[in-house]
Amino acid sequence: MHDKRYALVIDSRKCINCKACVVACRAENQVPLGHSRDWIGEEHRGTWPRLLAAFEPEQCHHCANPSCVRVCPTGASFQRDDGIVMVNEQDCIGCRYCMVACPYNARFFREDKGVVEKCTLCKHRIDRGELPACVETCPSKVRACGDITDPDGKLQQLLATREYRVKKPQTGNSPQIYYLL
Amino acid sequence: MPDFSIPRRRFIQIAAAGTAAATQIGCGRKPSTVGHRFEIPTTCELCPNKCSVLAVVQDGLIRKLNPNPENPKSRGMLCARGNAGLLQVYDPQRLRQPMIRAGARGEGKWRMVSWDEAFDYTARKLSAIKEKYGPQGVLWSSTEAFAEVFFQNLGQAFGSPNSVRHPSLCLASVNLAYSVTFGTVPSFDLLNANYVIMAGANRFESFITPDTMDLIDSAMNRKTRLVYLDPRFTVTASKADRWYPIKPGSDLAFILAMLHVIIGEQRHDKDFVAAYCHGFDELAGHVKPYTPEWSEKETGIPAAEIVRIAREFSDAAPRALFYAGRRSSWYQNDFQMRRAQAILNAIVGNWDRQGGMVPNTKIALGELLILPWDDPQAPRVDEIEKHFPLAAKGDGAYLKLRENVLSGSPYPVKGWMIFKQDPMNALPDQAKTMRMLEQMEFVAAIDIQMSDTAWYADVLLPESTYLERTDPIEVLSGIWPVVVLRQRVIQPLYDTKPCLEIVQGLARRLGLSQYFDYTIEQWNEAAAKELPLEMPLDYLKKHGVFTPPGGPKYGTTLNPDHHFVTKSGKIELFSERLQEAGYDPLPVYQPQPEPPPGKFRLVVGRKAFYTHASSTNNPWLFDFAPENRLWISPRAAESAGIADADTVEVSSGTGQVHLRARLTQEIRPDCVFMLHGFGKRSHWLKRAYNRGGSDAAVLEAAWDKVSGNAAMHETLVRVRKV
Numbered sequence: 001m002h003d004k005r006y007a008l009v010i011d012s013r014k015c016i017n018c019k020a021c022v023v024a025c026r027a028e029n030q031v032p033l034g035h036s037r038d039w040i041g042e043e044h045r046g047t048w049p050r051l052l053a054a055f056e057p058e059q060c061h062h063c064a065n066p067s068c069v070r071v072c073p074t075g076a077s078f079q080r081d082d083g084i085v086m087v088n089e090q091d092c093i094g095c096r097y098c099m100v101a102c103p104y105n106a107r108f109f110r111e112d113k114g115v116v117e118k119c120t121l122c123k124h125r126i127d128r129g130e131l132p133a134c135v136e137t138c139p140s141k142v143r144a145c146g147d148i149t150d151p152d153g154k155l156q157q158l159l160a161t162r163e164y165r166v167k168k169p170q171t172g173n174s175p176q177i178y179y180l181l
Numbered sequence: 182m183p184d185f186s187i188p189r190r191r192f193i194q195i196a197a198a199g200t201a202a203a204t205q206i207g208c209g210r211k212p213s214t215v216g217h218r219f220e221i222p223t224t225c226e227l228c229p230n231k232c233s234v235l236a237v238v239q240d241g242l243i244r245k246l247n248p249n250p251e252n253p254k255s256r257g258m259l260c261a262r263g264n265a266g267l268l269q270v271y272d273p274q275r276l277r278q279p280m281i282r283a284g285a286r287g288e289g290k291w292r293m294v295s296w297d298e299a300f301d302y303t304a305r306k307l308s309a310i311k312e313k314y315g316p317q318g319v320l321w322s323s324t325e326a327f328a329e330v331f332f333q334n335l336g337q338a339f340g341s342p343n344s345v346r347h348p349s350l351c352l353a354s355v356n357l358a359y360s361v362t363f364g365t366v367p368s369f370d371l372l373n374a375n376y377v378i379m380a381g382a383n384r385f386e387s388f389i390t391p392d393t394m395d396l397i398d399s400a401m402n403r404k405t406r407l408v409y410l411d412p413r414f415t416v417t418a419s420k421a422d423r424w425y426p427i428k429p430g431s432d433l434a435f436i437l438a439m440l441h442v443i444i445g446e447q448r449h450d451k452d453f454v455a456a457y458c459h460g461f462d463e464l465a466g467h468v469k470p471y472t473p474e475w476s477e478k479e480t481g482i483p484a485a486e487i488v489r490i491a492r493e494f495s496d497a498a499p500r501a502l503f504y505a506g507r508r509s510s511w512y513q514n515d516f517q518m519r520r521a522q523a524i525l526n527a528i529v530g531n532w533d534r535q536g537g538m539v540p541n542t543k544i545a546l547g548e549l550l551i552l553p554w555d556d557p558q559a560p561r562v563d564e565i566e567k568h569f570p571l572a573a574k575g576d577g578a579y580l581k582l583r584e585n586v587l588s589g590s591p592y593p594v595k596g597w598m599i600f601k602q603d604p605m606n607a608l609p610d611q612a613k614t615m616r617m618l619e620q621m622e623f624v625a626a627i628d629i630q631m632s633d634t635a636w637y638a639d640v641l642l643p644e645s646t647y648l649e650r651t652d653p654i655e656v657l658s659g660i661w662p663v664v665v666l667r668q669r670v671i672q673p674l675y676d677t678k679p680c681l682e683i684v685q686g687l688a689r690r691l692g693l694s695q696y697f698d699y700t701i702e703q704w705n706e707a708a709a710k711e712l713p714l715e716m717p718l719d720y721l722k723k724h725g726v727f728t729p730p731g732g733p734k735y736g737t738t739l740n741p742d743h744h745f746v747t748k749s750g751k752i753e754l755f756s757e758r759l760q761e762a763g764y765d766p767l768p769v770y771q772p773q774p775e776p777p778p779g780k781f782r783l784v785v786g787r788k789a790f791y792t793h794a795s796s797t798n799n800p801w802l803f804d805f806a807p808e809n810r811l812w813i814s815p816r817a818a819e820s821a822g823i824a825d826a827d828t829v830e831v832s833s834g835t836g837q838v839h840l841r842a843r844l845t846q847e848i849r850p851d852c853v854f855m856l857h858g859f860g861k862r863s864h865w866l867k868r869a870y871n872r873g874g875s876d877a878a879v880l881e882a883a884w885d886k887v888s889g890n891a892a893m894h895e896t897l898v899r900v901r902k903v
Contacts, residue, residue, distance in 0.1 A: 014401045016385040016393070016416050018789050023264035023801050027245050033804050048814060048846045049426050053419035137248055139258040139389045140397040 005064075005083040006121055007148035007176035009158045010057055014140040017042065017055040021134035021143075025059075028122060028133035035108045037119040038134050057142055059134070060085060060106040060119035061167070061175035068098035068107065077116075083148075083176060084123050089115045103171045121145070148176065222249050222725025224655075224667035226647035227262040228792050229325060230390040231657055233726045234259060234266075236648060236670040243267055243648055243670055252726040254663050260389040261790045265801040269646040270674060272800060274867055275630055276643035277675035286619070287637045289864050296678065296686060303640050304690030306623040307339070310596040316340025317559035319596035320586070322604065327652035327667055328680035331697070332600040332627070335684045338696045342557035343594060345577035350607050353890040354510045357571060358519030361756050362527065364746030365540050368660045369502050370733075371395040371405075373536035376497035378408045378490070379417065380432045382506020386416035387787040391659075392504075406497070408490055410435065410482075412784055413812070413854055414847035423486075426849050429782050429894055430512050430773030431480040435487065436503070436521040437770055438476030440468040442491035443528065450498065450530025456741050458527055460755020460766075467767040479772060498529035500536030511894040516887035517768040520756070524768070527752050533738050541658040542734055549707035552695050562586060562594050569889040570762050578889030579608060580882050583617050595622040600680070601644070605633040606794035606858065609880030609891055610835045627683055630798065631865035643677040650679035651701050654708040654721065660733045664712060666705070666721040764887055780897045781817070781853040783833070785876045794858035794875075798866040808873035810843035812854035813900065818844050823902050831855070831874065833898045835881050838874030842900075853900060 017040050025031060025038050038059035045052045062085050069077045069085060076091035077098050087098075087107075092115040099107045099116060107118045122132035126145075130136070135143045146154045155178070163181040166174075220235040225246075232255030237245040246267055250257040269275065279299035284290030294302075310318045320343045321336030323329045329346075336344050348356065359366045371377060372395035384393050399405040400420060409421035410432065418424040427435065443449050444465050454461050473484035473491075480487075494501045503522045512518070531537030560566070563582035565574055572578060586594045597618070608614050618624060618637050626635040627642045635641055644650075652667040678686070681701050688697045709717035712727060721727055744750045748757035760766040776782050787793070790802045797803060811829055823829055825844040830837050831853070838860055848854055860875030883895040 011401070013420075014397050016397060016420070018386075018389055019261040019805055020259065020264060020389075022805075023261045024259070026801055027264050027267055033800060044845075044847070046846060048816075048848075048850070049414075051414045051419075051846060053414065053416065053847075055416075133245070133247075136257070137259045137264060139256070139260055139394050141258075141394075 003081060003149070004147045005149045005176075006062065006126065006145065007083065007155060007178065008062075008135075009144045009155045009164070009178045009180060011142055011180045012054070012056045013180070015040065015055040015057055015142045016140055018139060020137050020139055021057060024133040024137035025119075028125070029120070031117075032110070032112065035110070035117070037106075037117070056179070057134070058104065058106070059177075060121075061104050061173070061177045062119075062121060064174035064176060065172060067101040067103070067171065067173055071097040071101040073097065080123070084121045084126075085118070086120055086123070087116055087118060089113065092116055103168045103173060104175070218244075220247070221668065221670045222251075222666075222723070223648065223670055224327075224652075224665045224725065225259070225263045225266060226326070226667065227266050227796065228388065228390075230255070231655065231665060232259060232263055233665060234263065235725070238670060241671060243270060249725055251724055251728065252663055252665065253661055253728055254391055254657050254659060256391055256394045258389075258394065261805075262792060262796055262799070262802060265796070265799050266647070268799050268801055269629060270648050270671070274798065274865060275646070275675075276628065276641060277677065279643060279676070280641040282639045286639070287862075289636070291641070296676070299640055299642060300686040300690055303625050303642070304687055306625075306639070307596055307598075307687075307691060310623060311340070314593050314595055315559060316557065317342055317562065317592060318594055319343070319598060320345065320562070320582075320594050321598045321600075322346075322602045323600035324602045326601055326680075327655045329600065330653060331681045331684040332598075334696065335688060335693070336598065337557060338554040338688070338693045339691060340555070340557050342559055342561045343563075343577070343582075344575065345563070345579055345582055346575075347602070347607070348573065348576040349579045349884075349889050350891050351509055352507055353572065353576065354515040354885045354888040355505050355508070355519050356573070357888040358516050359505065359523050361571065361747070361758055362520060362523040362753055363532070363540070367532075367538040367540050369504055370536050370539050370660060371502070371504070372399055374399065374405055374500050374502045375536060376406050376408075376494055376501040377504055378410075378494065378502070379421075379504045379506060380410040380427070380435075381511070382504055382508045383411065383415045383417045383786060384504075384506065385420055387789060388507060389789045406493065412849040412852045413786075415786075425480075425482045425486070428479065428481045429784060429849075429852060433514065433518040433521055433768060433770050434471070434476045434479035434772075435482060436518070436525055437468055437471035437768065438473045438487045439491040439494065440464070440521070440525055440528070441471045442473060442488050443495050443525075444468060446492070448492065448495035449528040453530030453532070454528055457532065457745075457752050459747070459749040459751040459753045459757075461528070463755040464524065464528075464767060471770070479770070495529050499531040499534040501529055501531060502526065502537060510885045510888070510890035510892045512773060513883055513886055513892050513895065514771050515885040515890060515892060517765060521768040524754050527754060532752065533736050535735050539660045539733070539735060540738055542660065542662050543658045544656045544662050544664055544729060545711050546654060546656060546664070546708040547710040549699055549704050551699065554693075554696055559592070562592065564591065565889065569887065571758065571887060572889050578884070579604075580884050580891050581889055583608065583613060583882075586617055587613065587620065595620070597621045597624045599624070599626045599628075599634060599638070601628055603632040603634045603794050605637070605862070606875060606877050608882075609877055609893065609896075610882040611875060611877040612836050613882065614877070627680065629677075630795075631863045632795070633862045636863035636865065642683050643675070644683065645673040645677040645679050649673040649677070651705070652679070653701070654705050662729070664721065664727040666725055668722060668725075759887075776851055776897050780899055781813075782851060782894065783831070783876070783879065783896045783898045784852050784854045785857050785880070785893055786854065787857055791856070791858045797858045797861065798869040800868065803868045806856070807868070808840065809856040809859040810841050810873070811900065812843050812845050812848045814848050814850040815844045815846065817850045818842060821900060821902065823900070827902050829900050830903045831879055831898050831900050833879040833881055833896050836878045838878045839903060840874035853898065
């Protein structure tokens with residue numbers, strides 16, 4: 001048995017900006033309005049009638065070398081063995097260093113709790129053998145979630161057949177969301 | 182900002198209080214065991230697709246709605262509004278108790294009453310109208326819902342012929358055009374099509390159904406080519422292989438030129454046409470003058486492109502489709518435009534083939550034997566037989582109906598029973614709908630929230646939300662039909678009732694009890710009995726959906742002896758029925774006038790977060806677009822002195838609305854666009870109240886001449902900064 005390492009492969013071309021993932025996450029994780037653990041990046045370019053629009057799902061990249069974990073003074077930000085980056089609410093003092101350190105703006109401060117919150121890849125669902133809410137609910141099945149170290153797994157199959165990129169690799173964070181090109 | 186950031190903790194408290202109250206009044210099932218987490222399969226009600234969901238319940242609260250992968254028709258997904266359906270139950274702004282109006286209409290003064298009082302009052306008013314004007318003096322309006330059958334039956338048993346439903350505001354012209362041509366309305370096999378043309382049916386943005394998912398999958402993975410026509414650069418346009426910002430109202434000119442090229446170059450499926458179609462020679466002669474060069478002048482699409490699309494389309498056939506889409510009518514000749522689509526599909530032979538148009542398969546349900554009532558005696562008030570002899574009679578023609586109610590001819594209609602419809606927003610020309618409401622002596626609304634129409638009603642009968650009630654079993658027909666059950670997930674939080682119980686409460690007081698003497702359980706037992714299962718109802722309760730084995734079926738009508746339900750028994754390119762009824766038997770083009778200087782064509786549309794006007798106030802959905810804005814091209818805005826986010830007045834012959842401008846490159850300079858469902862007048866929709874503008878207030882009433890369907894793009898507007 002090898003150690004599991006969770007990652008996401010995202011096929012943004014199939015994203016239609018329908019926001020199903022955003023609402024599913026809000027419901028699953030009781031994220032208050034005003035904040036979101038996942039969102040859709042939008043780009044609109046060109047002048048009439050030569051136009052372009054593109055949509056890209058975003059959330060925590062569950063980096064292999066997460067800067068948020070490194071800067072956390074209390075150890076509240078940590079990484080599970082399976083790669084999921086988490087915040088332990090009990091230990092979080094709300095200093096928000098991690099928010100500054102995150103290259104992807106994937107964290108936010110919960111005023112009501114005084115702690116920083118982020119995508120957990122729905123680890124409670126993963127631990128039950130289910131898919132994260134955003135992955136499951138998606139109408140066009142934009143996201144694939146699984147074990148990136150499994151050579152026969154879904155993710156490696158996708159990465160073997162398509163070109164891909166990661167965002168801001170220069171940070172050295174080794175982000176674990178792979179965007180198919 | 183207002184109250185849409187209700188802390189989750191508080192809303193759970195509210196919800197928990199509700200559960201306790203419901204338990205005290207003894208609603209039967211015990212609350213769930215504390216801490217135990219389980220899933221109940223049921224059916225979504227947020228849009229017409231009716232996806233299967235698994236409701237996760239813990240401590241008596243619904244925690245989450247997950248997609249139910251067992252239903253092939255929902256493809257293991259749940260869209261944004263499907264996920265947000267949870268808040269229909271837990272939104273503190275929902276309706277909780279019957280109410281009777283205490284002030285003037287629209288003043289917002291209500292008296293909370295018991296169901297007994299609400300039923301007594303409603304029945305008394307209905308009986309008084311029946312006495313004075315006859316049973317036809319009450320109008321019964323409803324929108325497709327599993328339980329709608331009970332409401333419609335009550336209207337009929339009451340003796341009124343006047344039932345009016347949504348199709349004449351929706352897809353009546355499409356349905357009629359395909360029926361006239363093929364004798365049925367088919368589905369479109371987008372999953373297997375290689376070439377798809379779509380006009381205005383903005384399937385990646387306006388509505389999420391299997392068609393959306395199939396097309397995105399085939400377009401992105403299988404390289405299905407998508408050609409898209411729309412005066413706006415929508416999400417669908419952004420994903421299309423080619424997008425043409427066609428001149429509004431000229432779709433028919435595009436299709437006729439395609440027919441011209443395909444027939445002129447002998448690219449049609451000759452064997453199919455010979456075996457299955459009627460009137461090809463007439464068609465060939467008819468489309469001769471409609472050249473691509475002529476079409477270019479009408480549509481703005483270069484002639485060479487039209488030729489290219491026609492060739493590609495016929496090369497890809499039979500896996501090529503001109504997609505009918507779900508879309509309201511646009512112009513007064515909408516039916517003929519849809520007919521041309523149907524004809525184009527027919528001559529390339531995509532009928533009943535993989536990747537083509539496929540007649541729907543149905544599943545037979547059993548029926549509960551109920552006492553029959555006498556058919557209503559009076560003719561319909563909309564005189565649909567006279568004005569739209571080919572239209573589906575039972576659904577009515579809404580705009581003509583409103584005209585006749587307002588004029589009191591052929592007879593007065595003074596009572597209005599409304600089941601989950603919001604005519605104030607659904608019908609163009611809101612001022613006229615307001616006058617129709619005002620001339621009513623009595624209006625009752627059954628709804629789950631205080632819609633704009635409910636706001637002006639006299640009595641409100643709150644229905645339990647879809648997660649709090651069991652509805653009749655329903656067949657979702659299609660290429661691969663399924664049977665679904667919507668079952669109660671939690672006890673009603675408040676003093677609300679399912680439709681059947683509301684109908685029974687009224688029937689008892691109207692002396693019509695004998696026709697409604699059954700329970701929902703008995704109804705469903707009888708319906709499920711015919712299914713090829715050992716314990717059919719138990720199966721549905723456990724799974725939420727029954728999918729007959731075998732998968733999609735193709736080609737069942739492809740034998741030369743097959744009799745199509747048309748006059749000639751064949752697919753009618755040339756329509757004998759239309760000829761007989763005095764309409765053009767082949768589609769004739771009528772150009773739309775271009776907007777004069779200073780005016781714009783108003784185009785309207787939908788976003789998939791919002792179901793028409795009904796979910797704009799849902800906190801999780803409202804968050805995405807707290808107001809609609811007027812899309813206007815920067816060039817047009819500049820000459821009118823309008824900057825981005827300026828408040829503008831949009832005015833037409835029927836009224837004006839104020840909303841903020843959104844300067845965008847993504848719209849034709851001669852058009853403006855606004856999203857439907859905003860500019861709420863109901864103060865109880867506290868988030869959405871008075872945010873943005875209602876398209877219904879500026880749309881002028883016009884209808885398709887054959888089907889009577891509302892024509893939504895006939896309005897020219899002025900826009901000025903205020």
